[in-house]
Amino acid sequence: MPDGSLSRPPARQEEATSIRPLRGLDLKVQRQGALLLDVPEIAIDGEGLSVVMGANGAGKSLLLKVLAGLIAPSRGRVLWGASAPQRRLTLRLGFVFQKPVLLRRSALANVTYALKAAGMASGAVRERALAVLEEARLAAVAKRPARVLSGGEQQRLALARALALEPEVLFLDEPTASLDPASTLAIEEMVLRARAAGTRIVLVCHDAGQAHRLADEVIFMHAGRLIERGPAAEVFARPKSRQARAYLAGEIVL
Amino acid sequence: MQDFGGAFLEAFRLLVAFDSDLLAIVGLSLEVSLTAVAIAGLIGMPLGALLAVVRFPGRGACLVVLNAFMGLPPVVVGLVVYLLLSRAGPLGVLQLLYTPTAMIIAQCILVTPIVAALTRQTVEDLHAEYAEQLKSFGIGPLGSIATLLWDGRYSLMTALLAGFGRATAEVGAVLIVGGNINHVTRVMTTAIALETSKGNLALALGLGAVLILLAVAINALVMLLRASAARVSYA
Numbered sequence: 001m002p003d004g005s006l007s008r009p010p011a012r013q014e015e016a017t018s019i020r021p022l023r024g025l026d027l028k029v030q031r032q033g034a035l036l037l038d039v040p041e042i043a044i045d046g047e048g049l050s051v052v053m054g055a056n057g058a059g060k061s062l063l064l065k066v067l068a069g070l071i072a073p074s075r076g077r078v079l080w081g082a083s084a085p086q087r088r089l090t091l092r093l094g095f096v097f098q099k100p101v102l103l104r105r106s107a108l109a110n111v112t113y114a115l116k117a118a119g120m121a122s123g124a125v126r127e128r129a130l131a132v133l134e135e136a137r138l139a140a141v142a143k144r145p146a147r148v149l150s151g152g153e154q155q156r157l158a159l160a161r162a163l164a165l166e167p168e169v170l171f172l173d174e175p176t177a178s179l180d181p182a183s184t185l186a187i188e189e190m191v192l193r194a195r196a197a198g199t200r201i202v203l204v205c206h207d208a209g210q211a212h213r214l215a216d217e218v219i220f221m222h223a224g225r226l227i228e229r230g231p232a233a234e235v236f237a238r239p240k241s242r243q244a245r246a247y248l249a250g251e252i253v254l
Numbered sequence: 255m256q257d258f259g260g261a262f263l264e265a266f267r268l269l270v271a272f273d274s275d276l277l278a279i280v281g282l283s284l285e286v287s288l289t290a291v292a293i294a295g296l297i298g299m300p301l302g303a304l305l306a307v308v309r310f311p312g313r314g315a316c317l318v319v320l321n322a323f324m325g326l327p328p329v330v331v332g333l334v335v336y337l338l339l340s341r342a343g344p345l346g347v348l349q350l351l352y353t354p355t356a357m358i359i360a361q362c363i364l365v366t367p368i369v370a371a372l373t374r375q376t377v378e379d380l381h382a383e384y385a386e387q388l389k390s391f392g393i394g395p396l397g398s399i400a401t402l403l404w405d406g407r408y409s410l411m412t413a414l415l416a417g418f419g420r421a422t423a424e425v426g427a428v429l430i431v432g433g434n435i436n437h438v439t440r441v442m443t444t445a446i447a448l449e450t451s452k453g454n455l456a457l458a459l460g461l462g463a464v465l466i467l468l469a470v471a472i473n474a475l476v477m478l479l480r481a482s483a484a485r486v487s488y489a
Contacts, residue, residue: 070386090392101387104405113401117391 019080019092019168020200021045024067026076029059029224037062037073037224044169049191049201051211051232054221055247060204061098063221064171068095091118094167094199098174100158102146107138107157110146114161128164136160136190152183159190163199170194172203176210188214208248212236220244264456265463276457280464283441286354286428287421290361291369295414298366302373302413303399306381320374323367328360332430335360339431352433357441360427365417372413377402380409408483415476419469 022044029037037059044050044067052060065071067078069085080089103110111129120128133139136156141149146157155175162170172191176184191214195201202219205211211218215232222243228235239245268276305316337343339351339359350356380402388398403410425443432439434448442461449458 065386068390070389087392087394090390093390095386095390097387101384103384103401114391117393117397 017081017083017089019089021079021081022067022093022169023079024063024073024076025079027063027066027073027078028075029062029066029071030074035224037066039063039076039224039226042067042219042226044200044202047195047198047200048216049195049203049214050217050219051215052202052204052219052221053206053208053211053244053247054227057223058221059224060221061173062224063226064095064173064202064204068093068171070095091165092168094162094165094170096155096158096162096170096172096175098177098204100154102149102154102158104147105145106143107133107146107149107153108142110157111161111164114165118165132160132164133157137186150183152179152186155179155183156186156190159187163190163194167199169200169202172201174204174206177206184210220247222247258455261455261459265458265460268456268460269463273457273460276460276464278437279440279442279445279461280468282354282439283422283443284468286357286441287361287418290358290421291365291414291418293358293362294365294369294417297362298369298417299373299403299410299413300399301366302370302375303377303403304395305370305374306377307398307402308395317374320367320371324371326364326367327426328364328424329426329430331360331363332427335363335427335431351431352435352439354432354439356431357428357439360431361421361424364424364427365421368420369413369417372416373403373406373410376406376409376413380406408480411476411479415472418472422465422468 024039024042026041027037027039028035039059042063052063054060062071066073069078069080069090078085080086080093083089103113105113108126108129111132112125115125115128116122130139130142133142136159138153138157138160141153146154149157159172159175175191176187179187188210191201191203203214205214211232218228218230218232218235219226220228220235220239220241220243222241228239228241228244230240235244236248239248305313305320335356336351338345339348339356340346341351350359377399381398384398384402384405388401393401423443425447428434428439428441429444429447432441432444434440434444440448442465446458446461446465449455449461
């Protein structure tokens with residue numbers, strides 16, 4: 001974790017209730033008898049970018065969705081700051097899904113929709129949305145239907161839309177899983193800018209290269225459990241757990 | 255056979271000449287059915303979307319009833335509306351029996367379950383895709399319903415179209431509550447039934463042709479709209 005300890009100024013909303021630390025206590029998710037997630041304790045706090053790694057089915061996406069309040073755990077609880085997840089605070093946590101969920105509207109309308117949902121005054125929405133698209137280098141396709149954009153553009157739009165709401169914490173679920181190197185780079189640049197601006201980021205990824213480029217911290221999961229967590233350099237150089245060792249070795253060879 | 259061929263010719267003549275009787279009947283048909291479908295859309299779409307988005311005890315039973323009501327027999331609906339609107343009925347004071355309004359009410363009852371059930375299906379599919387994203391935007395159930403209806407608007411035209419087809423094609427309900435009064439409540443289907451029984455096959459055939467042409471034209475229009483929607487709105 002980097003030592004940048006400057007705390008973020010309260011966002012535009014009326015109340016400045018922080019959702020950090022984001023905590024999960026005794027989290028268990030069970031489906032049809034199978035224990036899909038079993039995390040006794042996890043806290044997301046401070047600054048920087050955590051990369052969650054692990055094989056398919058390790059519970060990475062599930063952990064993010066549970067912490068984001070999108071899926072209720074079978075057991076245990078999630079805390080955003082001092083309170084349970086609640087609608088009033090959801091906009092302080094951004095979520096970009098592996099397959100971008102874009103409304104069947106123009107790229108611009110996708111951003112204005114989110115800004116309006118955040119309660120921005122309607123006079124300012126359009127201008128702000130255009131600025132957001134400009135920053136994501138999507139200004140040229142602002143009027144195009146979001147669904148006919150290329151995969152890279154779609155994911156940039158989903159990320160830009162999430163960042164437009166200035167979330168305190170941003171969850172990214174394999175945002176570059178099916179993108180080419182140029183699109184991946186564009187996404188990574190946006191992510192790094194957001195991190196520099198103080199957004200706490202948690203990113204699920206399979207790509208060891210990407211993890212090396214972005215991670216301040218690595219969280220390694222296996223079979224629904226949190227196996228290892230530590231500073232990126234340390235985990236990459238000397239993974240403590242057998243699973244992380246095997247996984248990282250495999251990844252690098254591939 | 256002679257009669258049949260002659261009837262076709264006469265029907266064609268009536269159509270080409272824009273026969274005023276025929277036009278009046280077609281006009282009233284459109285007015286009644288379009289109004290009924292519009293009202294059914296206003297009721298059925300939010301209702302269908304609500305059933306798609308909100309989980310509540312008894313929802314399953316609601317869906318069963320709704321789907322069953324898609325196939326309501328028009329004569330039964332006509333009978334019930336007749337009883338409600340008849341002089342001795344609870345709504346008799348309104349004096350609506352044998353008016354176009356009564357026909358609109360009856361068709362609306364027929365069409366609303368169709369629109370609602372088809373909307374429910376469309377919106378539920380869309381909701382499966384949108385639910386988590388909307389939740390992360392802090393959008394509540396009502397906001398979700400509005401968003402889903404708007405984003406599903408092109409698919410939902412099919413629901414309205416199905417409702418319109420049902421409304422223009424049915425004869426039982428409008429006959430009972432409208433009475434098939436010339437120049438007042440005579441629509442295409444009731445006119446066809448009457449003219450056929452009178453042996454006036456030309457007018458009946460002409461009306462039948464209009465009915466079918468109308469169905470084809472409206473389907474084509476909706477297909478065009480959907481095709482352009484696919485181009486501009488989502489791939």
